[in-house]
Amino acid sequence: MQHVTAAADLCGMPVTLSPSDAFGGDLVRLEAFYRRPGFIANTWRGEVGASRESLVRVPPGSAPDGEVPPAYPWHTC
Numbered sequence: 001m002q003h004v005t006a007a008a009d010l011c012g013m014p015v016t017l018s019p020s021d022a023f024g025g026d027l028v029r030l031e032a033f034y035r036r037p038g039f040i041a042n043t044w045r046g047e048v049g050a051s052r053e054s055l056v057r058v059p060p061g062s063a064p065d066g067e068v069p070p071a072y073p074w075h076t077c
Helices: 002-011 027-035
Strands: 015-017 054-059
Touching: 002 015
Parallel strands: none
Antiparallel strands: 015 054
């Protein structure tokens, strides 16, 4: 996870995901695991142009603390 978030930070890209219990995982533990590297609830989920995933991690300094920008730069680096 550190490699993924470090690469995303270098490119200024958000990382989104949705933990699932489909393979026997515990959702509470999965969400706690993803919050440690900085993932927060995607409050823009369902808005036009926003990710459908339930958690998002934005690069440090790209948005106010605890706030997710409404539009994501979906380009590759």
